[in-house]
Amino acid sequence: MPVLAAILAGLLALAGAPLALAAVGLWSQLGLAGLRVGALAVHPSDHRVLLAGTDGQTGQGVFRSQDAGAAFTGQNLGLQNFTIRDLAFDPADPNIAFAATGRSGAIDEVAGVHRSADGGRTWNLVLRGFAAAIAIDPSNPNLVYAGGAPPIRKSTDRGLTWFDPQTGSRIQNVDILGVAVNPTTPSLLLAGGVTEGGSGGVFRSTDGGANWQQVLALTDGVNDVTFASATVAFLGAGTVGQDAGVWRSQDGGLTWQRTTADEFGNVVVHDVLANPLNAQTIYAGTSGRGVIRSTDGGDRWLELNPELGTVTVLSLAIDRAAPQTLFAGTDSGIWAFTIAEPQFTAPTVILAPSRALPGEAIRVRAEAFTQAAGTTQCIGIRGPAQNIGLGLAPAFNLNLATIAISGSGQGENVASVPSNLPPGPFEIVVGGCELQRGIAPLAGASAQLSVGATTLFFAEGSTQAGFDTWILLQNPSSQPTTATLTLIDDRGAARAFVRQLAPTSRTSILLDDLLPGVAVSTRVDASRQVFAERAMFFGPDGHVSAALPAPARRWFLAEGSSQGDFKTWIQVQNPGPQAAQVTFTFQLENGSMVTHQEVVAATSRFTLLANQFVPAAGFSTLVESSVPVVVERAMFVGPIGAPVGGHGAPAATTPSTLWLFGEGSSQPSVPGVAFNTFVLLQNPNPRPVGATLRFLRDDGTVLDLPLTLAANARTTISANLLLANEAFGIRVEAQEPIVAERSMFFGPQAVATHDTLGAVAPSVRWQLAEGSTAAPFETWILVANPNGQPTNITLTFSTETGQVVEFPARVGANTRATFLANLLVPNTPGLSTRVDSELPVVVERSMYFNGRRGGTNTIGIVPS
Numbered sequence: 135m136p137v138l139a140a141i142l143a144g145l146l147a148l149a150g151a152p153l154a155l156a157a158v159g160l161w162s163q164l165g166l167a168g169l170r171v172g173a174l175a176v177h178p179s180d181h182r183v184l185l186a187g188t189d190g191q192t193g194q195g196v197f198r199s200q201d202a203g204a205a206f207t208g209q210n211l212g213l214q215n216f217t218i219r220d221l222a223f224d225p226a227d228p229n230i231a232f233a234a235t236g237r238s239g240a241i242d243e244v245a246g247v248h249r250s251a252d253g254g255r256t257w258n259l260v261l262r263g264f265a266a267a268i269a270i271d272p273s274n275p276n277l278v279y280a281g282g283a284p285p286i287r288k289s290t291d292r293g294l295t296w297f298d299p300q301t302g303s304r305i306q307n308v309d310i311l312g313v314a315v316n317p318t319t320p321s322l323l324l325a326g327g328v329t330e331g332g333s334g335g336v337f338r339s340t341d342g343g344a345n346w347q348q349v350l351a352l353t354d355g356v357n358d359v360t361f362a363s364a365t366v367a368f369l370g371a372g373t374v375g376q377d378a379g380v381w382r383s384q385d386g387g388l389t390w391q392r393t394t395a396d397e398f399g400n401v402v403v404h405d406v407l408a409n410p411l412n413a414q415t416i417y418a419g420t421s422g423r424g425v426i427r428s429t430d431g432g433d434r435w436l437e438l439n440p441e442l443g444t445v446t447v448l449s450l451a452i453d454r455a456a457p458q459t460l461f462a463g464t465d466s467g468i469w470a471f472t473i474a475e476p477q478f479t480a481p482t483v484i485l486a487p488s489r490a491l492p493g494e495a496i497r498v499r500a501e502a503f504t505q506a507a508g509t510t511q512c513i514g515i516r517g518p519a520q521n522i523g524l525g526l527a528p529a530f531n532l533n534l535a536t537i538a539i540s541g542s543g544q545g546e547n548v549a550s551v552p553s554n555l556p557p558g559p560f561e562i563v564v565g566g567c568e569l570q571r572g573i574a575p576l577a578g579a580s581a582q583l584s585v586g587a588t589t590l591f592f593a594e595g596s597t598q599a600g601f602d603t604w605i606l607l608q609n610p611s612s613q614p615t616t617a618t619l620t621l622i623d624d625r626g627a628a629r630a631f632v633r634q635l636a637p638t639s640r641t642s643i644l645l646d647d648l649l650p651g652v653a654v655s656t657r658v659d660a661s662r663q664v665f666a667e668r669a670m671f672f673g674p675d676g677h678v679s680a681a682l683p684a685p686a687r688r689w690f691l692a693e694g695s696s697q698g699d700f701k702t703w704i705q706v707q708n709p710g711p712q713a714a715q716v717t718f719t720f721q722l723e724n725g726s727m728v729t730h731q732e733v734v735a736a737t738s739r740f741t742l743l744a745n746q747f748v749p750a751a752g753f754s755t756l757v758e759s760s761v762p763v764v765v766e767r768a769m770f771v772g773p774i775g776a777p778v779g780g781h782g783a784p785a786a787t788t789p790s791t792l793w794l795f796g797e798g799s800s801q802p803s804v805p806g807v808a809f810n811t812f813v814l815l816q817n818p819n820p821r822p823v824g825a826t827l828r829f830l831r832d833d834g835t836v837l838d839l840p841l842t843l844a845a846n847a848r849t850t851i852s853a854n855l856l857l858a859n860e861a862f863g864i865r866v867e868a869q870e871p872i873v874a875e876r877s878m879f880f881g882p883q884a885v886a887t888h889d890t891l892g893a894v895a896p897s898v899r900w901q902l903a904e905g906s907t908a909a910p911f912e913t914w915i916l917v918a919n920p921n922g923q924p925t926n927i928t929l930t931f932s933t934e935t936g937q938v939v940e941f942p943a944r945v946g947a948n949t950r951a952t953f954l955a956n957l958l959v960p961n962t963p964g965l966s967t968r969v970d971s972e973l974p975v976v977v978e979r980s981m982y983f984n985g986r987r988g989g990t991n992t993i994g995i996v997p998s
Contacts, residue, residue: 161441164203164461164468169194171463174451175221177228177253180484181453184461185209185254186468187218187233189448196221196233198254202459203470212257214244219266219282219311221254224292226275229253232293234265234280247280249293261287261296266327267358269313271320273688273758276788276871279343281310281325288343290791290871302345305337312359314367316386321820324367324387328355332373338387341821350390352377362408362416368432370418372402379403380418382432393432398423407450409458417460419447425462425471442469455501481506481543483564483581490585491661493553497546498535500564500579504543511537512567513549514575515560515583517630533575537564556632557586557659558618559709582711586618588660590681592668593707593739593766594782595654597646600775601672605643605656608665608903608932608966609635617660619643622707623652626738635664639936640903640966655707655739655764665966665995667903670768670782675886675988677768677782678904678981680995685709685762689785691755692816692848692875693889694720696745699771704742704755707764708734715760718742720753721816725847734763754816754848754873757785771885779988781877781889789818789871793892795864796918796950796978797991798829800854803880804986810884811853813864816873817843823870827851830863830918834949843872863918863950863976866892881986888980888991896920896974900994905931905955905965910983913955915967918976919945925973929953934964945975969994 172189184199186206195210196218210216215235224230231254236245247261247268267281278289280296285305287296308327316322323339325346334355337346350356355373362368367387372378379394380403394401402421409415414431417438424442426435442462449463460471484499498513513535534549549562565578595603609615615635622628631648635641645654658666658681666681685707694702708714714734721727730747734740744755757765765785770777799809817823827839839856843849853862866874877889905913919925924946931939941958945951959965969977977994 159439159472161439161469161471164470165199165206166197167467169467170448170465171468172448173218173221173233174449174461174463174468175223175231176451176453176461178223178225179228181455181459183253184451185221185231186463187221189217189219196254196257203461203468209255210257211255213248214259215246216243220268222268222270224270224275225272230292232268232278233257234268234282236264236266236282247293247296260293263287264309266309266311267313269315271315272317273320274788277320279313279315279323281313281327283309285310285327286313286325286343299343300346303347305346308335311355311357312369314359314361316361316364318364322386324359324361326356326359326369328373334371334373336369336387336390342819344821349388350381354378357403358405360406360408362413362431366413366431368406368408368416370403370406372400372404372421376400380406380432380435394426394435397435398426404446404448405450407452409452410454411458417450419450419462421446425450425460438471481579483562483579485562485581485583488581488583489589490551490583491587492551492555492585495548495550496562496583497548498537498562498564499546500537500539501544503539503545503564503579506539507541507543509539510567511539511564511578512575513537513547514563514565515552516563517558517560533567536567551583551585555585556616556618557661558620558630559657559659560585584659586659587662588658588664590658590666590683591685591707591709591764592656592679592681593705593764594670594679594768595645595656595668596670597650597652597654601670603645603654604669605645605658606667606669606904607635607641607643607658608901609637609639609641609662610665610901610932610968611662612637613662615660615662615664617658617664619648620657620659621645621649622655622657622709622737622739623649624654624739624741625652626735628737635660636936638932638938640932640934640964642934642964653739653741655705657709663997665901665903667992669904669990672780673772673776673778674984675777675779676990677780677888678990678992679766679782679784680992682764682784685764686787687759687762689757689765689787690789690816690818690873691757691765691767691783691785692814692873693769693783693877694744694753694755694767695769696749696751701770701774702744703768704744704757705766705768706734706740706742706757708736708738708740708761709764710761711736712761714763716763717758719756719758720744720748721756721818721846721848722748722751722753723848723850725844727846752848752850754814756818769889771887779885779887781887783875783889783891786873786891789873790894791868791871792894793866793874794896794918794920794976795876795890795892795993796916796976797878797980798853798862798864798876799860799878800857801859801861804882807880807882807884808854808859810879812877813851813853813866814875814877815843815849815851815866817845817847817849818873819845819870821845823868823872825866825868825872828865828867829853829857830865830920830948830950832861832950834946836948843868861950861952863916865920878991880989886986886988888989890978890991890993893976893993896976897996898971898974899997900969900977901997902967902977902979902994905967905979905981906963907956907960907965908963912982913965914980915953915955915969916950916978916980917945917953917969918950919947919973920976921947921973923947923973925971925975927969927971927975929958930968930970931955931959932966932968933959933962
């Protein structure tokens with residue numbers, strides 16, 4: 135860090151107390167007066183957090199505000215260039231932020247992309263070279279693009295490493311100043327920039343940056359480009375020519391027309407921004423005309439309150455609060471404009487944190503309580519589904535504290551979570567204080583609070599006739615742990631059940647005893663870290679799945695079939711308070727795609743039979759939702775309601791370039807019938823992807839199979855065609871992120887089956903909650919060592935009585951080892967396993983029963 139710049143940054147952090155925000159519909163000046171603010175970014179979920187970057191010869195790096203711009207502090211630790219061209223938060227993980235930097239004129243500064251892993255407080259240089267723009271794929275934040283010189287760089291691992299994606303037609307002799315990712319078709323990109331002579335152009339890619347086509351040439355440079363919707367895009371232009379202004383495309387960036395010429399002539403536009411809550415409202419930062427705005431999708435433009443004057447607006451950012459605030463970075467600091475909302479804005483409650491332990495404090499913030507302005511409201515806590523099943527009401531329908539609502543309809547206070555709360559989902563409610571002292575408000579705005587150290591989800595489950603569903607909980611702690619199971623049935627009703635988990639033990643809970651005769655999803659909350667699996671038994675077979683840690687908006691399932699006697703069901707659990715608009719995209723082996731949409735009600739469970747939409751086909755599935763949900767898949771062999779075989783697996787939230795499996799076999803499963811092992815590969819990319827399958831044999835040798843995976847398609851590999859009468863682990867490595875599962879068929883009729891999603895990385899510790907060595911079960915622990923040298927491991931078994939048994943072992947290099955738990959801890963009905971290794975390995979567990987007419991399998995759980 136240059137010494138002078140560091141000193142100035144520290145002084146600026148203390149200088150210039152900003153004015154208070156003006157009333158709705160007016161501009162007010164915030165901090166950093168006298169500095170050119172060339173970049174702004176608002177935290178995606180906490181609108182009070184703002185990053186600002188300075189620009190020009192006196193650039194002083196990055197500043198951070200935690201109170202919506204009322205005060206700023208310099209945040210330059212690790213920053214190697216103090217001219218900030220662009221800033222961006224990761225939309226899914228706001229701890230990750232990016233700063234594009236370069237061309238300040240200081241000889242000791244290094245241009246490039248800087249990455250922060252702590253919300254913009256400290257930085258690491260991850261890419262060298264002039265960088266002026268950052269764009270993140272909103273549907274897959276692993277994909278990040280940087281514009282500059284070289285024109286385009288790409289990251290597939292959330293900005294840790296970068297490469298040039300241009301393998302075909304390239305952008306040449308243009309400094310890229312703006313990059314945009316289409317919100318619904320992430321492979322569609324736009325990039326705009328300026329040549330050394332001052333002219334500009336817009337380039338379009340339909341394959342994620344591999345090939346580019348120039349779609350617009352201007353005498354003026356292009357300063358920024360953005361998508362307002364799937365088909366409408368805008369750019370801002372202006373350097374030396376006659377093409378300055380805002381340009382609009384209504385066909386996804388293929389053709390462009392200038393829209394500001396009538397009102398503003400050749401006004402120079404530095405930044406364009408679409409309101410994320412209203413795609414018809416567009417803002418543009420200009421030289422000399424402040425901020426201009428269109429409220430009809432770009433047809434007509436007006437100045438957004440001329441009070442801002444003739445300052446040059448270099449950057450824009452907007453939050454998602456109600457009412458919204460538009461921030462303008464200018465050549466003289468930061469200004470803010472509070473946008474009037476003509477319609478009623480629903481009050482909201484924001485919690486920090488949204489997860490807490492009993493006895494801990496949480497900060498409760500009320501916003502948009504306009505009808506309660508100037509009053510005192512109460513903060514209350516309510517149990518799940520009116521405390522059904524807790525047996526403790528009204529003790530958990532409590533008034534915790536009061537909160538003063540200001541004249542602007544906002545307020546906040548600190549409240550303590552009751553120390554006697556069991557773990558589980560609770561509502562924090564802000565509303566009118568009840569006449570009966572101590573009772574929480576019965577009406578008002580609310581937010582969900584997770585009480586406990588662990589929250590886990592299962593979308594699948596059934597206690598209907600012919601199905602038994604178990605939740606298996608492993609408590610690794612030496613202390614007792616309390617767990618709450620919240621069951622949501624297919625009618626949307628919720629019930630909560632509290633159980634005590636003994637130290638270092640495995641606890642088995644039969645859902646049929648708690649809520650019989652329903653299709654059900656489960657949420658598990660625990661006071662300490664626990665590990666959970668769900669096992670289902672039907673006919674002679676069964677399937678098992680490890681819990682999912684959190685809902686998400688996007689899920690991938692590599693396996694699926696409606697061929698022959700297969701029935702494939704997609705289970706969606708919506709644990710939230712809002713209905714979900716869910717889109718199912720089935721990607722067939724022939725490359726065709728079928729799309730279907732459903733609405734999943736709030737706090738409910740929905741099941742889709744894929745056979746109705748993709749008959750007689752093998753396929754993968756992409757599930758996209760408007761709000762976070764939980765997704766699993768179950769496949770059954772035989773009639774609906776009376777299957778003779780089946781398997782299930784959780785969906786993946788993120789594709790990966792690496793997938794690992796500990797299990798695989800083409801040896802006999804029973805006399806005369808071999809295990810039949812398949813690898814299912816989902817390529818969600820709009821282009822073919824190269825991949826290599828490596829089979830890790832038990833004798834330490836490997837077999838590599840190179841592949842090319844078709845675009846937007848499912849590929850099926852039969853391992854038995856490559857390896858006869860062998861046992862093996864599997865490594866899948868792809869040039870771009872894909873999704874991989876492995877299924878196996880076995881038993882006398884070869885209709886028993888199990889399946890698992892792969893692991894994306896090896897680990898030195900694995901947990902397995904399920905297991906039994908009592909008749910009729912056999913339990914196998916499978917350990918694949920992908921390293922070039924042997925490793926020592928320890929298998930630790932925990933029983934339902936709290937007994938702990940350890941066994942040391944050794945696994946050879948590039949090989950797979952199997953351990954029959956029945957020989958190590960015989961006649962033990964409930965068993966959990968922990969595997970510790972000196973080197974990172976991959977662990978699975980397989981269980982067989984009914985003379986191998988049934989079996990289950992899952993990849994292990996890596997502790998967080």
